[in-house]
Amino acid sequence: xxxxxxxxxPESRAVVDIRPSYGLFVDGxxxxxxxxxxxxxxxxxxxxVLAEVVAAGPLDVDRAVNAARTAFPRWSGLPASERGKYLxxxxxxxxERSRELAVLESLDNxxxxxESRDLDLPLAxxxxxxxxxxxxxxxxxxxxxxxxxxxVAGQIIPWNFPLLMLAWKLAPALATGNTCVLKPAETTSxxxxxxxxxxxxxxxxxxxxxxxxxxxxxxxxxxxxxxxDKIAFTGSTEVGKEIARSVAGTRKKITLExxxxxxxxxxxxxxxxxxxxxxxxxxFFNQGHVCCAGSxxxxxxxxADELLxxxxxxxxxxxxxDPLDKNTDIGAINSSVQLAxxxxxxxxxxxxxxxxxxxxxxLPERGYWFPPTLFTGVSQAHRIAREEIFGPVLSVxxxxxxxxxxxxxxxxxxxxxxxxxxxxGSRILWMADRLRAGVVWANTFxxxxxxxxxxxxxxxxxxxxxxxxxxxAYLDG
Amino acid sequence: MAESRLHVRKxxxxxxxxxxxxxxxxxxxxxxxxxxxxxxxxxVRDAVVAARKAFPGWSGATAYNRGxxxxxxxxxxxxxxxxxxxxxxxxxxxAxxxxxxxxxxxxxxxxxxxxxxxxxxxxxxxxxxEPTGVVAVLAPQESSLLGLVSVVAPAIVTGNTVVVxxxxxxxxxxxxxxxxxxxxxxxxxxxxxxxxRTAELAPVLAAHxxxxxxxxxxxxxxxxxxxxRAAADNLKRVxxxxxxxxxxxxxxxxxxxxAFLETKTVWHPIGS
Numbered sequence: 115x116x117x118x119x120x121x122x123x124p125e126s127r128a129v130v131d132i133r134p135s136y137g138l139f140v141d142g143x144x145x146x147x148x149x150x151x152x153x154x155x156x157x158x159x160x161x162x163v164l165a166e167v168v169a170a171g172p173l174d175v176d177r178a179v180n181a182a183r184t185a186f187p188r189w190s191g192l193p194a195s196e197r198g199k200y201l202x203x204x205x206x207x208x209x210e211r212s213r214e215l216a217v218l219e220s221l222d223n224x225x226x227x228x229e230s231r232d233l234d235l236p237l238a239x240x241x242x243x244x245x246x247x248x249x250x251x252x253x254x255x256x257x258x259x260x261x262x263x264x265x266v267a268g269q270i271i272p273w274n275f276p277l278l279m280l281a282w283k284l285a286p287a288l289a290t291g292n293t294c295v296l297k298p299a300e301t302t303s304x305x306x307x308x309x310x311x312x313x314x315x316x317x318x319x320x321x322x323x324x325x326x327x328x329x330x331x332x333x334x335x336x337x338x339x340x341x342x343d344k345i346a347f348t349g350s351t352e353v354g355k356e357i358a359r360s361v362a363g364t365r366k367k368i369t370l371e372x373x374x375x376x377x378x379x380x381x382x383x384x385x386x387x388x389x390x391x392x393x394x395x396x397x398f399f400n401q402g403h404v405c406c407a408g409s410x411x412x413x414x415x416x417x418a419d420e421l422l423x424x425x426x427x428x429x430x431x432x433x434x435x436d437p438l439d440k441n442t443d444i445g446a447i448n449s450s451v452q453l454a455x456x457x458x459x460x461x462x463x464x465x466x467x468x469x470x471x472x473x474x475x476x477l478p479e480r481g482y483w484f485p486p487t488l489f490t491g492v493s494q495a496h497r498i499a500r501e502e503i504f505g506p507v508l509s510v511x512x513x514x515x516x517x518x519x520x521x522x523x524x525x526x527x528x529x530x531x532x533x534x535x536x537x538x539g540s541r542i543l544w545m546a547d548r549l550r551a552g553v554v555w556a557n558t559f560x561x562x563x564x565x566x567x568x569x570x571x572x573x574x575x576x577x578x579x580x581x582x583x584x585x586x587a588y589l590d591g
Numbered sequence: 592m593a594e595s596r597l598h599v600r601k602x603x604x605x606x607x608x609x610x611x612x613x614x615x616x617x618x619x620x621x622x623x624x625x626x627x628x629x630x631x632x633x634x635v636r637d638a639v640v641a642a643r644k645a646f647p648g649w650s651g652a653t654a655y656n657r658g659x660x661x662x663x664x665x666x667x668x669x670x671x672x673x674x675x676x677x678x679x680x681x682x683x684x685x686a687x688x689x690x691x692x693x694x695x696x697x698x699x700x701x702x703x704x705x706x707x708x709x710x711x712x713x714x715x716x717x718x719x720x721e722p723t724g725v726v727a728v729l730a731p732q733e734s735s736l737l738g739l740v741s742v743v744a745p746a747i748v749t750g751n752t753v754v755v756x757x758x759x760x761x762x763x764x765x766x767x768x769x770x771x772x773x774x775x776x777x778x779x780x781x782x783x784x785x786x787x788r789t790a791e792l793a794p795v796l797a798a799h800x801x802x803x804x805x806x807x808x809x810x811x812x813x814x815x816x817x818x819x820r821a822a823a824d825n826l827k828r829v830x831x832x833x834x835x836x837x838x839x840x841x842x843x844x845x846x847x848x849x850a851f852l853e854t855k856t857v858w859h860p861i862g863s
Contacts (some may be wrong), residue, residue, distance in 0.1 A: 240711070256703070256704070354826065355823045355824065355826060358822075358823035358826060359819075359820045359823045362815075362816045362817075362818075362819030362820040362822075362823065363815050363816025363817075363819060370826065372826075527825065542859060543857075543859075546855070546857045546859075552854065552855060552856065553855075553856045553857075553858070554855065554857045554858070555858045556857065556858060556859050556860060557860045558714070558858060558860060561710070561712065561714065561858050563708065563710035563711055563716065565708040565709050565716070566708045566710050566716050566718070566858070567706075567708070567718045567854050567856050568856065569854070571723075571853050572803065572825070573825060573826050575826065576826065576828055578854050581706065581708055581718065581856075582706060583704075583706075583718065583854050
């Protein structure tokens with residue numbers, strides 16, 4: 115049978131106007147860095163330089179924090195319904211400019227346009243829409259009759275879902291009356307900077323949201339700044355611990371959403387074809403750059419061979435390549451640094467005796483790419499079963515009994531998410547009860563919703579984002 | 592006859608895993624004429640092992656059962672009021688009432704802080720609280736019984752297990768409370784009581800990798816930053832100490848109950 119190839123179906127990048135350079139967004143305006151250094155941000159799919167952005171220095175961060183401090187009394191004193199209306203405006207503007215932002219996200223991050231268009235952007239807008247409605251209903255939220263904002267929130271977000279993580283941070287903080295200084299990740303600053311234009315369009319009062327770009331040093335300056343009352347961080351467990359140490363002995367509040375090594379548990383009564391889709395979505399969605407990725411597949415021994423056969427067949431159909439192509443399933447790895455880390459841990463997988471498998475897969479010559487990969491013969495002691503790879507690499511383990519599945523799933527210092535695949539409703543709830551993880555997906559994986567609290571147990575961090583629970587991170591008490 | 596009878600004194604020991612061992616170090620310190628066990632690092636580790644062992648059973652018990660057990664503690668404490676005669680009038684009453692207040696929360700807190708979440712898709716999505724795990728508690732230094740009960744009860748009622756370091760200078764009510772707990776259907780290891788030097792024991796608990804959370808209420812003011820830094824090694828949930836010892840007679844609110852709870856969210860599919 116002849117194979118029908120896909121024709122290229124690229125999304126046009128003409129909808130986005132990338133400027134050659136960007137300043138910092140402080141006090142409602144784009145300004146040059148005072149002590150910041152410019153650096154280049156590249157398209158990870160081509161290594162083409164997209165623009166120059168500023169690595170904000172301590173003075174720049176201080177200026178942003180001061181702007182937020184100055185704006186705080188007026189913003190927190192606004193009638194709550196007015197705050198809510200600003201957020202509704204922002205939600206609408208994100209929806210209106212979603213094509214532009216989706217293309218920009220795929221260019222700067224490397225993720226497939228199908229994902230940025232269908233997931234990142236709709237969810238980001240939904241998040242603002244959801245929290246907009248909370249602004250004037252906080253006295254009903256279960257935090258007392260008159261819950262108060264904390265003050266200035268310093269927010270540090272990762273590069274895997276740049277605009278979505280921005281929404282997760284800003285929406286609840288603003289709804290509760292805090293003002294913000296947000297630092298996007300250094301490899302994915304552009305959508306945050308275009309979002310700053312949305313804030314101008316929304317006529318949000320100056321200083322309520324400030325955006326400082328830069329890498330770890332900028333983040334450190336923000337965390338240690340005395341004018342900050344609250345730190346919200348999403349990123350690696352290692353940096354999360356560093357932040358927890360650096361606020362020790364202060365009155366700063368923190369919430370941390372960190373790494374994971376989620377188990378995706380498939381029982382022998384699961385609908386296997388559906389489970390295969392869920393496994394693929396669990397670990398190959400967004401190139402595996404997902405803190406809650408289902409990176410450990412635990413499959414019941416009796417169906418392991420059958421499932422792996424189906425999974426390999428499915429992986430061979432995944433299309434890797436141009437993130438802007440609407441048929442692309444797997445985009446580029448976000449940076450050369452991340453690619454090196456994925457390669458290193460995969461090599462350790464080989465060295466420790468696991469068996470690597472990837473489908474025949476042609477990688478583009480330029481850019482950062484890694485084929486969808488799975489390891490079989492993985493033991494719980496292997497580093498690829500314990501450490502977060504944050505790439506399209508799946509470790510496959512087996513189990514015999516439900517109790518063994520629970521034991522293995524919980525054998526990790528993390529505890530962000532888990533998946534269960536079975537036809538039996540009572541078993542879903544039995545497993546959900548026993549898995550030590552903040553989110554449990556049954557017969558699905560990697561679902562997100564603004565109404566649904568998200569966050570981890572143990573070393574996956576503390577605090578929740580989303581839902582009523584997400585308000586607690588930004589309210590006093 | 593009665594006048595000449597020699598009074599039988601009590602040995603003040605640790606309470607670990609439901610038993611009353613002396614400190615493995617053999618050390619004691621003198622409090623109000625009594626030799627009180629001075630716990631060591633090893634005792635801390637033993638207590639954490641006991642607390643971890645008790646966690647699955649206690650957190651897996653029904654909320655109704657945990658509520659009844661806490662109520663039973665109140666009953667037993669009520670019957671032993673005379674043993675706390677060194678305390679101010681009313682403190683034991685308040686401590687009994689505090690147990691009862693928290694006992695009632697066992698099967699209510701999930702309804703107050705849990706939720707169903709109206710997600711935009713075919714899923715029944717719900718969130719509910721679960722206990723954090725093993726909680727280390729530095730009990731308040733001043734209020735040796737009411738303060739102690741006010742920090743232990745909120746941690747265990749939701750299913751956590753506890754290693755508590757008693758007030759250093761006022762440890763005797765803690766040991767007597769341990770004797771109440773031992774006769775109250777509280778499974779061994781759910782509450783472990785250590786007496787000794789807070790400054791010696793707190794850093795061990797803060798750094799222990801099998802402790803999930805720490806309540807710094809009774810820590811020395813100068814030690815908080817170091818304890819928090821140590822707690823960050825495995826991202827313990829930290830309840831920071833209040834500026835000054837609070838008025839323990841006031842209604843507690845939910846802060847302590849919620850400090851040692853995690854929120855779990857489950858997405859269950861809907862389909863025919």
